[in-house]
Amino acid sequence: MEHIITPKVEDVKLLNRYTEKKSTLGTLYLTATHLIYVEQTNNARKETWVLHHHISSVEKHPLNTSGCPLLIHCKTFQELHLLFQRERDCQDIYQSLLRLSQPVKEEELYAFLYNPHQNEDDRRRGWELIDVSNDFRRMGLSNEHWEISHLNKNYEICSTYPSVLGLPKNATVATVTGSAKFRSRGRLPVLSYYHKDMKAAICRCSQPLSGLNSRCLEDEQMLEAISQANPNCPFIYVVDTRPKLNAMANRAAGKGYENEDNYSNIRFQFQGIENIHVMRNSLQKLLEVCSMKSPSMSDHLTGLESSGWLRHIKSVMDAGVFLAKVVCDEKASVLVHCSDGWDRTAQVCSLACILLDPYYRTLKGLMVLIEKEWISFGHKFNHRCGHLESDPKEVSPVFTQFLECVWQLSEQFPCAFEFNERYLLEIHNQVYGCQYGNFIGNCQKERQEMRLRENTFSLWPHLLENHHQYRNPLYRRSLKSTVLRPSTLPLHFKFWCGMYNHYDKGMHPKQSVVDQLLSLMQRQVDGEKTMTDLQRQLAVADGVLPDPSGPINAPSNQDSLNEKSPTATVVQSNGSCIPLNNGAAKEAGMDSKQYNGEEGAEPADTQHGVTSSKEKPASVETEHSKEEVQESS
């Protein structure tokens, strides 16, 4: 709170990004967590909420005749262009936002303040909802070739790895520790995904410290052990996801890549995905294209091309497709790395998982996948998302690219995913929003030290509660083939308007097939529920059943949950089917109606900006700012 100099400024103009005619006049509020802009026009009150954590940059432009402009860019690709009457106000807000959007300590993050009115039990169960070791079991571990190992339980072998690792059974402790010493930051080869039917594995690690010609017997044994764990194929692929040039340059620094002469039976491949700096710059260029004022078609396409963004997306996709092909067509195991094995490696491994295993295409499966390949394997969310004040060169849209690859796949396979675009966008929002603890910290060890499980809440239960709006109505559980084989021809890579121009509602389709179908299906569920309720009441009236004291939990509702996420037992067992009550259902229905409604520009704002955060500030705001908001209403 001490950073807020002026909590309220009146008569602030919000300029429309594309047309000046559509700018509005309103009041700006600053709370501990949000910037809120309220415009009041003929009885209609429109609120724009922006989480401080979502702000990536604030620019104050010089005073001009119309006022003092302040430009706010968000990590969610929202842009606010504000115009203040008085320079003083602008300066105050500018300074406050600079500080508020760049927390210095972890404890300042929203997640440590946020309380969704759950008790400790709910909190604990929420965190237990997604358990990575369950996924190992689902894949069939331990078995004759692979085992779940606790060698890293104190993070001694590798500080940025999870405590539970999947390792080949015949790798000795000496092999494991020796191999870790030969890998950058100790990130040794471990299991990422095991394909039961093919008996083939996808493993991940960081680059070897091979330099110009060093070698390590244990590391060679480690790869041999991985190879032997697959009876179906006599060799393994080793995929370096970097461009060859980058990998060679690393050799001079004592790192590098596997020398095929030293490892028996490996097939080595480069994949050519660029590094985080190239990706960051590419996104920057893409966003410039997105915010062009009135571009011609050629401007747009030329800009898109020169940003290189889709080229990079394709390179990630190509690598993922290569992995999936190797596993399902050649039954071969594959070891993947980049430099540190926490950016490109995470992208490629998780993409291959989605292509190979339909489970990861479900609502819950994607949570497991993100939890496994990204969170637990130490993708540096703090650094890559810039949660805290830190080196801007560490920021890079690596996770965003992964989500985009999933979206590109869902465009090619409209029936293959249980979730819709909104789900991906919501996850993206939450990754940057720091409202939940999942994406705070750079690795599991750090998270444990921060005691995130005791101090913050998990995002996943929240998403499952609202699963109605995230479902893909076209989802078919039984596709003809379980493995997705996307075309990677360039023409299949489309610009993702829903992400990068998300807040420019005018650009999006004005009617949504997904929402229409969801509301059709929801009405059906509601209808059945009413039916069951009536039958139940009839039974009570007839004296067949005792009078229920609480609200009736319609069986049909539970069924639908069951169907959707077969493993969502935790949610059910804690008896908190509350979120599935009528309120939530109605909300979903309403949203879809609004989406088609007169104010075409509103609904998704409401969905992502307001509804998801509406109740939050109330619980964390100080009395002061609360009053302010009420005063204006």
Add this chain to the structure above:
Amino acid sequence: MELSEHIKTANVEDVTLIRPFLPSLKGTLCVTSHHLLFSDRKEDGSRQLLVLLRNIDAIEKRALGSSGTVTIKCKDLLVLQLEIPGMEECLNIASSIETLSSLESVTEMYPFFYRPSHLSLQGPWGLSSADQYYKETERLLDRWRISNVNSDYSVCPSYPRAVIVPRDVDDDMLVRSARFRHGGRFPVLSYCHHRNQMVIMRSSQPLTGANRKRCKEDELLLQAVIDSSELGYIMDLRSAQQAQQSRMTGGGFESKSCYNHWKRLHRYHERGKVLQESLIKLVEACADSSHSVDRWLSKLENSKWLSHVHNALTTAGLIAECVERDGHSVLVHGSEGTDSTLLVTSLAQLILDPASRTVYGFLCLLEREWIQAGHPFQQRCGHSAHSHTRLKHECPSFLLLLDCVWQIWRQFPLALEFSEALLLRLTREVYASDYGTFLCNSEQERCALGVKENTYCLFRSLLKPEIEEKYLNPLYEHTDLAIWPSVHPQSLQLWTGLFLRWTEYSQNMEDARDEIWNIKKEHRERIGPDQNNHTTSIHCETFTPFENLMDELTVL
């Protein structure tokens, strides 16, 4: 010479057929006067492929030892390969296809021979006409009338017999105005808006020429469209400079001093050869199998196809906005008034008029605004994207229209009663068809050749209930509002359904469509049709993307 005389080899055995993304087949190939038939003659349900020869755009032959390979590129963008044993047979087949696929005489074309048992040549042909539109549209009665001045096609050879004109203008004035317009295409009514009775008119350019000729009757005709106090807009689909230049060749534009109640706007639209080349480049880009995104994007940009889509939708939006928001009547023309003019007037109607968004209404719109309005289909659709022959009058204006309609459908997936399948069917029919609907260049030609007496009408057949069902949009909800498409470049996409029609991708889209139908059907069964009414929601936003454009336009 009989058609069959072109066929030197009618049958070849052991031909291998290679299709994209499907296993190759071995079987027999037959060439008939109008078809290419391939059959694998398997006991267990043989598979056949029937290609209308008219659908073949280009053919390439290659010798491979004693056998030959023929690559057939169809106008619907399908590419087939046939491996034919025997060099002579291969050459014979190729030359037969070459000749028979490019017949010039209309009466030799397949529609004149197509005689399905379930259809009869008796009975009405076509759906709509100016006459009928006039009768059905009550709001026209007061100020408009039907004129039969063109009953023998002498006033304007490319117009239908009956046209709708202002009530106060007599036939004599029409004749004079026609003499003052390119090809005799005097201003006629295209659409009258149901909310405010404002109209969209279309014509060709006035023949003012270098000496700034005037025509009193033409001026009066336009004056009669609007009240003396009102203002009308003329949407000239050429740049201001082009309009000026056209005076040197006898054309011109309506000058401010002569038409003082009309304000002229210029929006440049590409036509003819440029459009055709754009399509060729796009199709070529889509077939490029190199794996470079940069190259694809640059080819896509370079083809300019999406720019043309963008441009057409923007102009149509502007016209619709003049009519609906600003309450002005609009006259649209370019030079001849047979291509871009029809493109934008029909798109504007789709935006404004809920009646044109049903299957029936849409087909009526196409019939009135394209077929009867004299779009020269035969000239424009002689070849599609693959042909290397020297192009004369080819131009994919109609394809561009269908692409624009698809863009609207994508942005308003509930507002059109028809589905993408109908648009795709039309893209195919317009180039090669069993039906006579798209034959010839004008009503006059169709009349002279007896098209209506000797061929079947596509639109009538599409409306048969069992066929129409295939083309319905399961999620259709009627709305009375105008549907304003977004014209931001980010909002427009490549029409994958058409340009990637023959890839695996289209199968996935097919699955998705089936799934939508399933959900819809399941829902209908469980809830019953009555409750469906609850779903009717309004879906139009007040936002308009055209506002700014109005300011930027050159106003002369």
